[in-house]
Amino acid sequence: MQQQQHADYDLLAVFAEEAKADAAVAKLRKEGFNEEEVYQLASGTVGKGEFRDHRSNNNRSEYFLQTKRSGPNPLLVVGLAIIFGLVVGGLSYLAGFAFPKALTEPTTLIIGAILGLIIGAIIGIVPMSRVRGNIGQNLAKEGAAPPKERGNETRTVVALRFPDTDHPARKSRARAILLNNGGRIDRSVGRRE
Numbered sequence: 001m002q003q004q005q006h007a008d009y010d011l012l013a014v015f016a017e018e019a020k021a022d023a024a025v026a027k028l029r030k031e032g033f034n035e036e037e038v039y040q041l042a043s044g045t046v047g048k049g050e051f052r053d054h055r056s057n058n059n060r061s062e063y064f065l066q067t068k069r070s071g072p073n074p075l076l077v078v079g080l081a082i083i084f085g086l087v088v089g090g091l092s093y094l095a096g097f098a099f100p101k102a103l104t105e106p107t108t109l110i111i112g113a114i115l116g117l118i119i120g121a122i123i124g125i126v127p128m129s130r131v132r133g134n135i136g137q138n139l140a141k142e143g144a145a146p147p148k149e150r151g152n153e154t155r156t157v158v159a160l161r162f163p164d165t166d167h168p169a170r171k172s173r174a175r176a177i178l179l180n181n182g183g184r185i186d187r188s189v190g191r192r193e
Contacts, residue, residue, distance in 0.1 A: 011160040011174055013183030014043070021156045024181035028174060033160070041157040077124035084120030089113030158183065 015021040021040060028038050092112025096103045160174050175185060 008161060009039070009159040009189050010162050011171060011178070012186040012189035013158045013178040014186060015156045015158065015181070015183050018154045018156050020182045021158050024158050024178055024183055027177050027181060028158075028160070031173065031177060033170075033174060037160055037162060039159040039161070040155045041159055043154050043156045072125045077121055080124040081117045081120035084123070085113045085116035088116030088119065159189075 013024070015024065025038055025040050029035075089109055089112040092103075092108040092115075093105070095112075096105045096108045158178060160171075162170060178185060
């Protein structure tokens with residue numbers, strides 16, 4: 001089998017471990033790619049190294065792990081204030097009938113309504129100090145990535161060369177297999193016609 005230049009390949013993927021590269025080659029052969037199409041090369045056989053990372057990105061995870069305190073909902077505060085104002089005002093109005101000599105009627109109603117408004121507003125403001133964005137991620141589970149082997153003897157590069165480029169579905173299927181097995185696609189590799 002003749003060794004080809006990296007520019008002659010249609011698709012090239014780099015793997016962190018040789019075992020993952022072997023698994024990807026086996027999967028490609030199982031899916032119908034033959035030996036003239038699939039090549040497993042040494043780790044130094046990479047194009048320019050223009051990769052698009054298809055895995056989770058730490059910068060993105062920092063954005064999604066942000067937390068902030070939520071403020072009170074103004075409609076809820078006003079609604080609770082009105083409801084408590086009506087309830088406490090109504091109770092003070094009834095208390096005026098229960099104790100007619102001790103409590104005067106319009107004064108108890110006004111004082112009860114004001115107290116109800118204040119109590120309702122306080123109840124509406126206080127429990128709204130929840131933390132938003134805390135969705136239960138445990139950062140202790142994430143470990144450091146294993147070190148990548150960079151020796152010339154390890155065959156961690158899988159390259160594909162298709163005899164006919166009229167079938168984009170084959171290239172797409174091969175790309176999916178490489179990505180699902182943990183490979184990183186080198187975007188600088190591909191025949192330009």
